[in-house]
Amino acid sequence: MIQLLSNCVIPLMVLLVVGYGIYKKIDIYDVFIEGAKESFGMMLSLFPCLLGMILGINIFVQSGLLTTIIDWMNPLFHFLNLPSEIVPMAILRPISGSSTLALLNNVLMNYGPDSFIGRLASVIQGSTDTTFYIITLYFGSIGIKKIKHALWAGLFADLIGIIASIVVVSIFFGR
């Protein structure tokens, strides 16, 4: 049901917009081309930002520094009753979407999608987003340099999302 609704959104949007354009008697095709041209400028200003962010994140994530730190702190997570597979995912989630997706894939493979860890990892992946990527993309495209408290609020939302995931999954499915 939700899947079906989801599949209808884009076609319906296109239909509505084009239909309304015809109704208002504008040159829809020319206007479309004109709008699409605008994307070139946006992409050009976006590329350096993406390149910079990916470079920094790649070096940081792939160096293994983070996983080493997490390994050191493992006893603490054990004490807090957090599954050690979840911690790297939670920490990496705001930084890198593709590497957490890879981690989720590992968890689902090793523990099964219907285990506590499998469900928790799925909910964490689904309830938060890659804050760094969005900040780079959105602020980079318009040349904003001072981002004020955007990063803190974004990371705070991620943290609460992860905590909420643990609580909700524990309540819904039990441990």
Place this chain on the structure above:
Amino acid sequence: MVNKIWGFFIISGICFCFITGKLELLNKQILDSTKQSFDMIIQIFPVMALWMGIMNIATVSGLLKKMAYRLSPFLTKLFPEIPKGHESLSYIASNIIVNLFGLGNAATPFGLKAMKSLQAINPKKDTASCSMVTFLVLNTSGMTIVPTTIISLRMLHKSVNPTEIVFPCILATLCATIAGLLLDRILARRYYH
């Protein structure tokens, strides 16, 4: 802020690679970044061009303005800075709607358009306006009703009920969004008073 974090990522990562002797990997990572970012741009670009075209029809025909007017009672509460009926409100609305349905790729162009029109009414061009930060928080808290990627991944691993995580996801997202917006409100006040 971003400058410091970027510096930290690079310096700590490279130093750690020197300590552990993973120089080969480091070389590969540095060069791979160029390819990865290029691939990403190539992936986003056509989707972007498509939606910018469609959006332009909506703008010129006046549909966008009409939509913004309808939705403004709700959105002006979240974004008190934006003048009523401003086009950015309709871009924000489109971004939210498409995001809710889990179509992140299609949502990005609307988000970027929203940022661009927010920038037009931003008095300080190099500093984020409060509305921009609020809009960003809405996006980073990852609100979705249908997390499409995760459902398909769970199906791939033969889950008995791949969609059972949908409702927990909505609850957790809601908590994250509310928390993010609250902190945004508190911190925004500090910047202005």
